[in-house]
Amino acid sequence: MNLVRLSPVLLSALIMAAHFYRTGNVGLAVVSTSAPLILFMKRRWVAYVIPGLLLLGAMVWINTTFAFIHIRQALGMPWMRLAVILGTVTLLTALSALVFSRKKLAGTYSRAMETAKPSAAAFFLTGFILTTVQFKVKLPLLLLERFIPGGGWIEIFFLAVYAAFITEKMLDRTQSAKWRRRVWALFSVVFFGQLVLGLAGMEQFLMTGKLHLPIPAMIIAGPLFRWETSIMLFLFAGAVVLIGPAWCSYLCYIGSWDDAASRKRRKPKKLPAWRKPVQIAMFILITLTAVGLRLAGVSMTVATFMGLLFGLAGVGIMVIWSRKSGAMTHCTTWCPIGVLVVWIGKISPFRIRINDSCNDCGICRLSCRYDALNLTDIKKRKPGISCTLCGDCIGSCKDSSIEYRFLGMKAEHAGILFIVLAVSLHTVFLGLGRI
Ligand code: SF4
Ligand code: SF4
Structure with missing residues (x-):
């Protein structure tokens, strides 16, 4: 019928x-x-x-x-x-x-009646961004377009459906932390899967056909060393303006590794106070080194080797320190992009706040892997500077005391807006993000 x-x-x-x-x-x-x-x-x-x-x-x-x-x-x-x-x-x-x-x-x-409009919004927003890329960028960025002419349109449609489905899941506060980790891990697998195929000689799986280091620090160090912009730099800047530090908890291809390592320990420990100045020092060190290497005329091979050592050291930190502390030490101490996004990310008006219904029980502290929610932060009713707006703490609070805020918008609407934007950007990165 x-x-x-x-x-x-x-x-x-x-x-x-x-x-x-x-x-x-x-x-x-x-x-x-x-x-x-x-x-x-x-x-x-x-x-x-x-x-x-x-x-x-x-x-x-x-x-x-x-x-x-x-x-x-x-x-x-x-x-x-x-x-x-x-x-x-x-x-x-x-x-x-x-x-x-x-x-x-x-x-x-x-x-899924309650989440219908946000899901539809994520469908059309994802479709709009990817369609603009398909029309405007000369180099085919959508993978299917590189294999079948017109295939990009098919990919756009299915990615938009995926965005609608994930938005529905992410708007369920009891499920959102689980789904965030799933889609984040999926992005990392797709990203590195393409890198492996690119290394095996299939250039279509590389962003421009040239190989770059898959280390987040290179998003700033690479352009500074080569003195030229990159597609990844534009994707990064656009994402940070829209969803601020959530770059680190939704879009970074390495972040999900640190998250997985930290979850080897059930309860996260508080990290030492010196981690904040250390991360700022790492940022200064990396940018000065990139500029210094360029001015000194150091070859690309040597610079790549140094970048590789930096990346491997970061993986070592995840394996040893994040596993032991239960907190994401790579992202909150070592990675210079981590400090950049929490500072520049303030451009985005999205915030996480704790409302007055909080009874200071401290349970939410256990869901934060970014060392941003200790008892002092809870008493101040806002997370620490290292908060990446991941939202994991929201579902952990039985009193619904934690919420997204966006300018003067009602908290419920701010949360929906954030999820629509974050999921749409995640989906766009899933389709376009590669080395
Ligand atoms: S779980 Fe909720 S009530 Fe408990 S401290 Fe955190 S925000 Fe407050
Ligand atoms: S305070 Fe909440 S939103 Fe911020 S990083 Fe921690 S768990 Fe994520």
């Missing part, structure tokens, strides 16, 4: 697919035929995403109609019949978006 109700949607998708196929865009033809597959998911966000896609499809038809009319007019050919046919197709596509307003059909898509 639902198939009959959904028939305008399916018909519109098929006509759209035929149009893209005819214009030679096989990728978008595949997306148009496979988009209706998400109708099987029965989640409420599907009832927002499909109408949104249909409206985008109607805009494509409007554009196509005017383009064809102009061509016919230029050739002195009749165009009225064409305008009527394409106008009807445009109308069918736009009106089929309305099928979800029918009560019976809306009732079918009733799973």
Whole structure:
């Protein structure tokens, strides 16, 4: 019965697919035929995403109609019949978006009702960012585009679906810490998996075809040494402006290693007070060394070797110190990017705060691996400077006393906004992040 109700949607998708196929865009033809597959998911966000896609499809038809009319007019050919046919197709596509307003059909898509709008927002935000990259960047950055022309569109669609699904999971405060670690680890596996394939000679898996060191410190040290910008530097800066220090807890490919190492110990210990000045000193040391090596004319081979030693030392710190302390010592003491993001990250208005319902029980302290939530911080009702907005402490508080804040926004809305942005950026990095 639902198939009959959904028939305008399916018909519109098929006509759209035929149009893209005819214009030679096989990728978008595949997306148009496979988009209706998400109708099987029965989640409420599907009832927002499909109408949104249909409206985008109607805009494509409007554009196509005017383009064809102009061509016919230029050739002195009749165009009225064409305008009527394409106008009807445009109308069918736009009106089929309305099928979800029918009560019976809306009732079918009733799973995850509360998170539907944020999930749909993450779908379209992810799609928008990746579509901009697909259109604007000359070098194909989406992996599938490097293998099949037009494949980038297929990848964008499935990444957007992934973003919608993960947003749904992350908005469940009892599950968010678990899902954050899962998706973060997935990003790291995909990132380093591509590096291994790149090292095996498959250049498509490297960002520009050239090999760089997969060490976060190189995001600043590399451009300073080579005196040129890099795609990774732009991705990094954009992410830090939007979600501040959450770069460290959602987007860093090495951070999830430190997290995994720290979880070998159940309860995190408080790190010594000297870790803060040490991390600032590491930042100064790395930037001065990169500039110094450039001015001294040191070869790329020697600089790479030094970078490699720095990275290996960092892994050693995770294995020895993070495992023993239960805190992420690599990220909070050794990595210069760690200190950079917590300072520059203040540009982003997102904050974690503890509200007045807190009874100072201190349970949340045990969920913080960034050494940002000791008893003094709890009494001050805000985490320490090393907080990366990971949000793990939020679900640990039985009294819901910890929350995201964003300017004057209600805490609940600030939390939703943060998750939509963080998940969308995570998904964009999953699609584009490589060495
Ligand atoms: S778990 Fe909640 S109530 Fe307990 S100290 Fe932390 S914020 Fe306060
Ligand atoms: S204070 Fe909370 S949000 Fe901040 S790093 Fe610690 S667990 Fe994450």
